[in-house]
Amino acid sequence: MHHLLILLLLIVSYLPVRAQSISNVTPKPVEFAQTGKEAVVVNGNTTIVYDAFYADQAVYLKGLVKEQVGLDLQLQAASQSKGVKDGTITLVQDEKAITKDEMYTLVAAGKDITIRAKDTRGAVYGIQTLLQLLSLQQVKSVQVPAVSVTDYPRFAYRGMHLDVVRHMFPVSFIKKYIDYLAFHKFNTFHWHLTDDQGWRIQIDSYQKLNSIGSWRKETLIGHFKDQPARYDNTRYGGFYTKEEVREVIRYATVRGIEIIPEIDIPGHSRATIAAYPEFSTKPDTTWNVATTWGMYNRQNNVLAPRPETFKFLRTVFHEVAELFPSKYFHLGGDETSKMWWKADPYSQKFIKDQKLKDEKGLQTYFIEQVASYLAEKNKTVIGWHEILEGELPKSTIVMNWGGEKEAIAAANRKHKVIMSPGKPLYFDHYQSKDPNDSLAIHGYNTVDAVYNFEPVPEALRKQNLDSYIIGAQANVWTEYMGSPAKVEYMIFPRMTALSEVLWTPKEQRNYADFKRRLKTAVIPRYKTWGSNYFRNFEKWTAEK
Ligand code: TNX
Numbered sequence: 001m002h003h004l005l006i007l008l009l010l011i012v013s014y015l016p017v018r019a020q021s022i023s024n025v026t027p028k029p030v031e032f033a034q035t036g037k038e039a040v041v042v043n044g045n046t047t048i049v050y051d052a053f054y055a056d057q058a059v060y061l062k063g064l065v066k067e068q069v070g071l072d073l074q075l076q077a078a079s080q081s082k083g084v085k086d087g088t089i090t091l092v093q094d095e096k097a098i099t100k101d102e103m104y105t106l107v108a109a110g111k112d113i114t115i116r117a118k119d120t121r122g123a124v125y126g127i128q129t130l131l132q133l134l135s136l137q138q139v140k141s142v143q144v145p146a147v148s149v150t151d152y153p154r155f156a157y158r159g160m161h162l163d164v165v166r167h168m169f170p171v172s173f174i175k176k177y178i179d180y181l182a183f184h185k186f187n188t189f190h191w192h193l194t195d196d197q198g199w200r201i202q203i204d205s206y207q208k209l210n211s212i213g214s215w216r217k218e219t220l221i222g223h224f225k226d227q228p229a230r231y232d233n234t235r236y237g238g239f240y241t242k243e244e245v246r247e248v249i250r251y252a253t254v255r256g257i258e259i260i261p262e263i264d265i266p267g268h269s270r271a272t273i274a275a276y277p278e279f280s281t282k283p284d285t286t287w288n289v290a291t292t293w294g295m296y297n298r299q300n301n302v303l304a305p306r307p308e309t310f311k312f313l314r315t316v317f318h319e320v321a322e323l324f325p326s327k328y329f330h331l332g333g334d335e336t337s338k339m340w341w342k343a344d345p346y347s348q349k350f351i352k353d354q355k356l357k358d359e360k361g362l363q364t365y366f367i368e369q370v371a372s373y374l375a376e377k378n379k380t381v382i383g384w385h386e387i388l389e390g391e392l393p394k395s396t397i398v399m400n401w402g403g404e405k406e407a408i409a410a411a412n413r414k415h416k417v418i419m420s421p422g423k424p425l426y427f428d429h430y431q432s433k434d435p436n437d438s439l440a441i442h443g444y445n446t447v448d449a450v451y452n453f454e455p456v457p458e459a460l461r462k463q464n465l466d467s468y469i470i471g472a473q474a475n476v477w478t479e480y481m482g483s484p485a486k487v488e489y490m491i492f493p494r495m496t497a498l499s500e501v502l503w504t505p506k507e508q509r510n511y512a513d514f515k516r517r518l519k520t521a522v523i524p525r526y527k528t529w530g531s532n533y534f535r536n537f538e539k540w541t542a543e544k
Contacts, residue, residue, distance in 0.1 A: 008519040010315050010440060012301065017135045017137065017139045017142050017143065020132055020133050020134070020521060021145065022133065022145055022147045022149070022516050023347070024132065024515075024520060024521040025129055025132045025133070025149075025517075025521075026132070026184075026496060026499070026514070026517045026518070026521060026522050027184065027185055027499045027500040027502070027503035027504050028106060028154060028500060028504045028509075028513075028514075028517075029129065029149050029150075029151040030150060030151045030284065030504070030505060030508075031149065031151070032147060032148070032149045032150075033147065033148050035107075035109060035146045035147060035148050036109065036145065036146035036433045037146070037497055038110075038146055039144060039145055039146060040087065040108045040109065040110065040111060040112065040113055040143070040144045040145075040146060041087060041111070041141055041142070041143055041144075042065075042069075042073075042087060042089070042113070042141070042142050042143075042144055043071065043087070043141035043142070043328040044071055044072065044073075044076070044140065044141075044169040044212050045074075045086040045087065046073050046086060046087040046088065046089060046233050047072070047073065047074040047075070047076050047081070047084045047086065047087070047088050047089075047250055048061055048062055048073050048074065048075050048076070048088070048089050048090075049076050049077075049078050049081045049084060049088050049089070049090040049091070049326075050076075050077060050078060050091040051073070051080070051091060051092055051093040051116075051465065052077065052078075052095040052245070054091040054093060054120075054123050055181075056254045057086040057091060057120065057123045057124060057127065057254065058075055058091055059075070060093070060254050060255065061073075061089070061127045061130075061473050062075055062254060064127070064131055065131070065134070068131060068134060068528070069134050069136075069137070069138060069139050069142055069263070070138035070139065071140075071141075071142075073089070073461060076094075078090070079522075080326070083276070085195075086111065087111040087112060087113075088111070088112045088113070089112075089113045089114075089115070089130070090112065090113070090114045090115070090122050091115050091117075091126075091127075092114060092115065092116045092117075093116075093117065093118060093123075094116040094117070095118045097116055097178065098116055098118040098122060100152045101118075101119060101121070101122075101152075101156070101280075102119060102121040102122050102125065102150075102152055102256075103117065103118070103122050103126070103127050103150075103151065103152035103219070104116060104117040104122040104123065104126035104129075104151055104188065105126070105148070105149060105150050105151070106126050106129055106130060106147065106148070106149040106151075106153075107116075107147070107149075108133070108144045108145065108146050108148075109146050109148075111523065113130065114438055114523070115127065115130065119256075120253075120254075120256045121187055121256035122152075123256075123350070124182060124255055124256040125151065125185050125256075126151075126301055126488050127269060128150075128182065128183055128185060129151065130351055132521065133145065133147070134209045134417070136524055136528055137524070144158075149354060152505045153185065153187075153502065154233055154502060154503060154504065154505055154506070155455065155469075155470065155471035155472065155503075155532060156470050157187070157188060157470040157471025157472070157473070158185065158186040158187050158471050158472070158473075158499070158502040158503065159186060159187075159188035159189070159190050159260075159418065159419050159420075159471065159472070159473030159474075160177070160180075160181055160188070160189060160190070160474055160476065160491075160495065160534070161189075161190035161191075161192060161420070161471060161473055161474065161475040161476055162174075162177060162189070162190070162191060162192065162476050162478070162487070163192040163195070163477045163478045164192065164193065164200045164478070165190065165192060165193070165194060165195035165196075165197050165198045165199075165200055165271075165407035165478075166195065166197050166293065166477065166478045166479045166481075167478040167479075167481055167482050167483075168198075168200055168237070168282045169484055169487070170484075171244050171248060173484040173487075174248050175248065175251050176484070177189070177487075177530075178248070178251060178252050178257055179255070179529075179530075180317050180491070180495065180529075181255070181257055181524070182255040182256065182257060183397075184495060184496060184498075184499035185499060185502075186257070186502070187257060187258060188256070188257065188258050188259075188260060188473070189252060189259045189260070190255050190260050190262060190281050190330060190473060190475075191259055191260065191261050191262065191321075191385060191489070192253065192262045192264070192477075193240075193262055193263060194259055194262070194263050194264050194268070194269075194271060194272070194332075195264055195268045195270075195271065195293070196216050196268050196269070196270035196289075196295050196299075196301045197216055197270070197289060197290045197293075198213065198215070198216060198237050198239075198269060198271050198289055199213040199214045199239060199271050199272070199275075200214065200238070200239045200240055201239055201240055201242075201245065201261070201320065202239055202240065202241045202242045202245075202318075203316055203319060204242075204319065205308040205314060205315045206275070206276065206312060206315070206317060207320050208270065208275035208276060209271070209275050209276075209316075210239050211275075211492070212274055212275040212289070213271040213272060213275035213289060213437060214237075214238060214239040214271070214289075214299060215235060215236070215237035215289060216235070216236050216237055216288070216289040216290065216291050217235060217288060217289070217291055217331065217486040218231040218232050218233050218235065218236070219231065219232050219234065219236050219291055220232075220290050220291060220292045220293060222439070223439060223455075223480075224292055224293040224294045224479070225294075229292065230453060231291060232372060240412070242323060244280060245323055245324075246323070249323075249324065249325065250499070251286065253325075255385035256365075258328070258381065259324060259326060260324075260326050260328045260329065260330050261320055261323075261324050261326070261329065261330065262330035262331070262332055263316070263317065263320055263329075263330075263331060264311065264331070264332025264334070265303060265331060265332055265333070265366060265370060266302050266303040266333075266336055266363065266366040266367075267296075267301055267332070267333075267334065267335050267336030267337060267529050268294065268301060268332055268334065268335065268336075269282075269301050269302060270287065270290045270299065270300070270301035271289045271290070272291065272303065273300070273301070273303070273331070274287045274288050274314065277445065278306070278308060279302070279303050279304060279306065279308065279312060280300060280302075280304055281300060281304040281340045281341065281343070281344035281346070281347060282300060282340075282344070283304075283363050284542060285300075287300070293479040294479075296335045296337055297339060300340050301337070301340075301456050302336055302337060302340045302341065302544055303366070304341075304344060304346060304347055305347060305350045305362060305366070306346070310369055310407070312370065313370055313373065314369075314370075317329070317331075317370055317373045317377075318373060318376070321374060321377035321379055322377065324472065327378065327379060327380055327383050328377075328379065328381075328383070329374050329377075329380070329381060329382050330381075330382040330383065330399070331367065331370050331374070331381055331382070331383050332367075332383065332384060333363070333367050333383035333384050333386055333387040334383075334384035334385075334386050335365050335384075335386070336386065338358075338359035338363075341359045341362055341422075342359060347359075347362065350362070354504050360390060360405050361390060363387075363389055363390065364387070364389060364390025364391070364392070365390075366388050366393065367383060367390065367392060368390075369379075371392065371393070371396065377458075380395055380396075380397065380511070381395070381396045381397070381399075382396070382397040382398075382399055382418070383396065383399065384398075384399055384400075384401060385398050385399065385400040385401060385406045385410065387400050388406075388409065388410055388413065389416070392415075394413075394414045394415060394525050396415060396455055397411040397415065397416045397417070397418060397470070398415045398416070398417045398418070399417075399418045399473070400417050400418065400419055400420060400421065400477065401420050401421060401422055401426075402421065402422075403421050403423070404421075404457040404459070407419060407457055407459075407460070407469065408457055408459050408460055410468070410511055411463075411465045411468035411469065412463075412465065413461050414468070415468070416468055416469075416470050416471060417468055417469050418451065418471055418472060418473055419455045419469060419471070419472040419473070419530045420472060420473040420474065420475050421453075422443060423443065423445060423449070424445040424446070424447070424449040424450045424453050424542075425450070425453065425472060425473065425474045425475065425498070426441065426443060426445060426474070426475050426493050427445065427474045427475065427476050427490050427491050427495070428440060428441045428475070428476060428477040428478070428479070428480065428481070428490065429442070429443035429444060429445045430439050430443060431444070431445060431446055431490075431494065431534050431537065431540060432468055432536055432539070432540040433540065433544065434536070434540075438480075438486065438489065439480045440470050440480050440490070441477070441479065441480065445494065446537070446540050446544075447493050447497050447534075447537040448497075448511060448537075448541050448542050448544050450474075450494045450497040450498050450501070451497040451500065451501065451509070451514055452507070452511065452542070453467050453472075453498075454501075455471065455472045455500055455501065455502075456469045457469075471475065471502060472490070472498070472501065472502060474494065474495060474498050475502065476490065476491060485532040486532075488526075488531045488532035488533060489532045489534055490534070492526055492531060492532070492533035492534065493518055493522065493526075493533060493534065493537055494534075496518060496522050497514065500514060
């Protein structure tokens with residue numbers, strides 16, 4: 001009896017497992033069709049054949065297949081693949097058939113699966129779609145439906161942000177986050193590296209940024225409006241070494257993800273002035289790295305326009321710019337409280353001497369200076385929308401955390417805009433009204449609100465300025481996210497919803513169908529990743 005059972009199990013385990021349907025792929029591809037009844041079999045004899053350009057992606061694919069279904073595929077460069085029999089998965093670089101950036105085609109027919117693309121990202125996205133056609137169990141063999149897919153993104157900029165200041169996460173989680181991005185066909189990771197509560201990147205030229213600026217004495221417990229405020233009495237901090245940053249960049253590059261670093265100035269600078277009080281508007285005061293949140297207008301966290309401050313900014317921005325290959329650099333610029341400059345005689349004299357209009361003019365002066373340092377390193381500047389308080393070069397990209405009004409104003413001034421409106425793209429906001437829900441920032445952003453978000457304001461469409469909206473991004477501020485599990489709880493499934501907003505043509509978006517795919521294909525995926533997620537997303541909708 002016992003033996004029979006084992007034999008049966010053995011036979012069953014060798015039967016090809018039916019894979020996922022093409023209609024389950026998320027974000028939904030632009031064009032897809034099942035082309036026949038005969039499935040393509042992928043098993044231990046299948047070979048990944050790759051054009052030299054895709055050598056890294058071939059290894060990436062092999063690793064993902066092994067992890068997902070347990071099959072150990074062969075690898076063979078296309079130039080040496082003459083003798084390959086059996087089935088293949090081929091990664092082809094094809095500049096002719098592939099007409100758009102980030103585009104791919106995937107054809108599964110007969111014994112072979114072919115992914116065509118022209119850039120790294122296209123191949124990565126073809127791989128992601130293919131993986132969604134495989135089963136989620138470990139198998140000896142899997143049947144991929146015969147399909148033909150032609151796919152490319154609606155928006156060029158598809159980003160996720162992560163604040164590693166308010167809480168820091170291990171490099172292993174940063175990589176996992178990058179894997180989440182790749183699965184969802186996002187292409188940009190915005191790494192928020194400095195803020196009032198700490199510096200999170202190694203800096204050699206000004207080492208006190210790390211020895212002092214990377215550490216806070218303790219951290220607020222509970223919501224920052226709770227009275228009386230309570231603290232945990234535990235030193236907190238750290239920073240990513242340059243070697244770790246390089247490792248993360250390499251990891252992201254294989255996955256087609258660009259990392260944009262953010263060093264936030266001239267506000268949100270409390271950690272900087274804790275390390276170097278001489279850059280503050282009150283150099284004689286001893287500052288500490290902030291231990292609470294929501295500091296705008298409450299505590300001094302702005303830089304003073306001293307010569308030594310500008311020398312510091314140029315040196316540090318150059319040091320960070322050299323580390324990141326991205327052509328973009330985010331210099332923050334948000335929530336710069338003007339009251340400290342108003343109260344500081346030195347800053348007032350500076351405004352007068354430089355013939356600046358007022359404190360807003362000084363904010364713009366800071367942005368212009370740092371933008372010019374970044375131009376020396378060939379970087380295009382991105383800033384939060386407050387940078388438009390002044391006139392800046394048109395090449396400056398506006399990351400808009402306001403609403404449509406700010407987007408319309410920026411586009412009319414000929415700036416490209418990345419939409420990340422607080423409503424609904426702040427994933428630090430509550431996704432339920434359950435009073436027992438885990439602590440978050442007030443505000444209510446449900447998964448259906450995210451799914452129904454339209455990045456291009458109607459007014460811009462009417463003005464024919466829609467192309468100034470280059471995409472969107474969700475922001476993940478981590479005041480109330482002390483662990484990777486909490487980050488996952490806040491991003492899933494909202495990030496999955498956003499991926500489809502950014503990828504799929506607007507006319508093809510359908511929330512009911514999205515929810516079906518989410519439940520049948522994506523949530524099982526969260527589970528295999530061992531990821532946390534918000535389970536009650538059907539109960540809490542935008543109307544409630
Ligand atoms: C505002 S949005 C901030 C962040 C906070 C966030 C909390 C923006 C550019 N700045 O410093 O973490 O609100 O939602």
